[in-house]
Amino acid sequence: MKAYVAPRYNPSLHRYAITLAVCTLFLVVAGASVTSNQAGLSVPDWPLSYGQVMPQMTGGVLFEHGHRMVATFVGMLTIGLVIFLAKAEPRRWMRNLGWIALGAVILQGLLGGLTVLLLLPPAVSVSHACLAQLFFSTIVAIAIFTSRSWQEGPRLVDDYGVPSLRGLSLILPVLLLLQVALGAAFRHGAMTVLPHVVGAMLVAPSILIVCAFVLHQFPDHQILRKSAVALLAITVAQVMLGIGAYFARLNAATSPVAMVAVTVAHVATGALTLAASIALAIQIRRNVRERVHQTVPAPMGRAI
Numbered sequence: 037m038k039a040y041v042a043p044r045y046n047p048s049l050h051r052y053a054i055t056l057a058v059c060t061l062f063l064v065v066a067g068a069s070v071t072s073n074q075a076g077l078s079v080p081d082w083p084l085s086y087g088q089v090m091p092q093m094t095g096g097v098l099f100e101h102g103h104r105m106v107a108t109f110v111g112m113l114t115i116g117l118v119i120f121l122a123k124a125e126p127r128r129w130m131r132n133l134g135w136i137a138l139g140a141v142i143l144q145g146l147l148g149g150l151t152v153l154l155l156l157p158p159a160v161s162v163s164h165a166c167l168a169q170l171f172f173s174t175i176v177a178i179a180i181f182t183s184r185s186w187q188e189g190p191r192l193v194d195d196y197g198v199p200s201l202r203g204l205s206l207i208l209p210v211l212l213l214l215q216v217a218l219g220a221a222f223r224h225g226a227m228t229v230l231p232h233v234v235g236a237m238l239v240a241p242s243i244l245i246v247c248a249f250v251l252h253q254f255p256d257h258q259i260l261r262k263s264a265v266a267l268l269a270i271t272v273a274q275v276m277l278g279i280g281a282y283f284a285r286l287n288a289a290t291s292p293v294a295m296v297a298v299t300v301a302h303v304a305t306g307a308l309t310l311a312a313s314i315a316l317a318i319q320i321r322r323n324v325r326e327r328v329h330q331t332v333p334a335p336m337g338r339a340i
Contacts, residue, residue: 177315
């Protein structure tokens with residue numbers, strides 16, 4: 037087996053990735069603010085003329101135009117990340133991941149433009165919301181791949197549970213992405229809240245099961261334990277915010293500010309939940325070896 041050769045740790049690249057992840061999370065918050073305030077068509081021209089809009093920064097225009105300005109800034113940072121990776125990153129797959137992130141930003145901008153030009157079609161709006169969270173998770177993954185702990189190499193342990201922890205780790209992000217899509221579909225009026233609530237009742241126990249498996253099987257594995265605890269903590273917060281968002285929406289007529297604040301926090305924490313599940317899956321696939329099934333030889337028959 038080829039020995040693991042770690043690339044040189046670049047703290048500047050790692051900090052840049054973290055900065056981009058934080059800015060992307062703020063972009064998710066800005067996008068959720070546009071949806072929650074029903075400001076999606078406040079600036080109906082796209083691409084917009086900044087000079088014509090800036091003097092009118094009031095009401096829904098503030099949220100919609102602010103969202104576009106943050107998106108432009110994140111796009112510029114992503115171009116910087118691609119350049120940084122091309123100059124400083126020896127791993128080809130990491131450089132390719134940077135290009136994938138840039139492609140996602142470009143596609144996200146096009147979906148955002150179509151959302152305005154086509155007057156908020158649910159399919160495009162939901163795709164726009166889901167891609168934003170996938171992009172955030174991609175940047176979080178890049179931050180993990182450029183961290184010092186990643187450069188130090190894996191600490192291998194054996195997957196001895198049934199079902200396979202490696203397999204469960206891949207299913208969990210898929211379930212969370214579907215849950216994100218259901219939430220976005222509700223916010224954009226494509227369906228009622230019931231599918232999203234039912235999804236939460238399925239996803240939350242799934243997260244609990246996977247994290248319990250990790251903590252039970254590998255209580256002394258620092259990276260796996262931290263990843264599982266982080267996902268559990270974020271999930272608890274997300275469930276509480278989901279309940280709060282539901283009741284705040286029922287009282288939206290009397291407390292609109294509370295409804296917007298809780299809904300935006302719920303969307304942002306949803307992005308953190310998805311990213312945390314992907315982070316846990318990455319660490320499981322890296323540190324947990326696949327279970328080896330040993331074949332027991334059959335007893336030899338007696339000679340006649």
